[in-house]
Amino acid sequence: MSNDNHYQFEVVMTCSGCSNAVNKALTRLEPDVSNIDISLENQTVDVHSSLPYETVLEKIKKTGKEVKSGRTL
Amino acid sequence: MSNDNHYQFEVVMTCSGCSNAVNKALTRLEPDVSNIDISLENQTVDVHSSLPYETVLEKIKKTGKEVKSGRTL
Numbered sequence: 001m002s003n004d005n006h007y008q009f010e011v012v013m014t015c016s017g018c019s020n021a022v023n024k025a026l027t028r029l030e031p032d033v034s035n036i037d038i039s040l041e042n043q044t045v046d047v048h049s050s051l052p053y054e055t056v057l058e059k060i061k062k063t064g065k066e067v068k069s070g071r072t073l
Numbered sequence: 074m075s076n077d078n079h080y081q082f083e084v085v086m087t088c089s090g091c092s093n094a095v096n097k098a099l100t101r102l103e104p105d106v107s108n109i110d111i112s113l114e115n116q117t118v119d120v121h122s123s124l125p126y127e128t129v130l131e132k133i134k135k136t137g138k139e140v141k142s143g144r145t146l
Contacts, residue, residue, distance in 0.1 A: 014090030021094065021137030062135045064094030 003034045003048040007056055009070040011045050013038075018065065025063045029056070043068075076107045076121040080129055082143040084118050086111075091138065098136045102129070116141075 013019045019040045026036050026047055033056065037046040049056055053072060060067055086092045092113045099109050099120055106129065110119040122129055126145060133140055 012090065015088035017085070017087035017091045017138075018094070021091065024137035025135065062098065063137050064097035065090075 003032070003050050005049050005051075005053070006073040007047055007049060007053055007070060008073055009045040009057070009060060010043055010068040011060060012066040012068065013040050013043060016040060021063050022060060022065060025059055026056075029059060076105070076123050078122050078124075078126070079146040080120055080122060080126055080143060081146055082118045082130070082133060083116055083141040084133060085139040085141065086113050086116060089113060094136050095133060095138060098132055099129075102132060 011022060013022065019038045022045055023036060023038050026033055029051065032051050033047050033049040035048040045060065047056060053070070057067065057070055084095060086095065092111045095118055096109060096111050099106055102124065105124050106120050106122040108121040118133065120129060130140065130143055
């Protein structure tokens with residue numbers, strides 16, 4: 001399956017424990033997601049996926065983190 | 074519904090963003106959970122619930138936080 005969609009989310013993360021938690025949650029979606037790139041400094045979560053935008057968004061929201069915005073690149 | 078079960082989990086939380094995320098995830102289960110009591114200092118999550126232990130455990134795991142142990146009190 002090809003992970004053709006590239007999504008970027010702005011997520012409130014205040015420590016490496018926060019960003020690791022988001023990474024762990026998204027990693028569980030592999031191989032339907034790949035190239036997970038999380039920046040605590042920029043408060044961004046980049047991911048490539050074959051899944052719909054809403055599915056990935058919901059997965060991040062289930063971590064309990066606030067998602068301030070998101071977009072398809 | 075009566076939240077007769079009292080569960081306690083040991084969860085790795087390194088900042089208030091971490092503990093808030095767990096709180097937010099559990100709050101979504103209301104009214105099937107109540108008396109959510111989270112201590113960042115003690116690394117504990119206490120909750121009363123009508124739901125099975127495994128269901129509450131899974132909800133916490135979906136936050137991406139490491140659950141070191143859990144028990145029914």
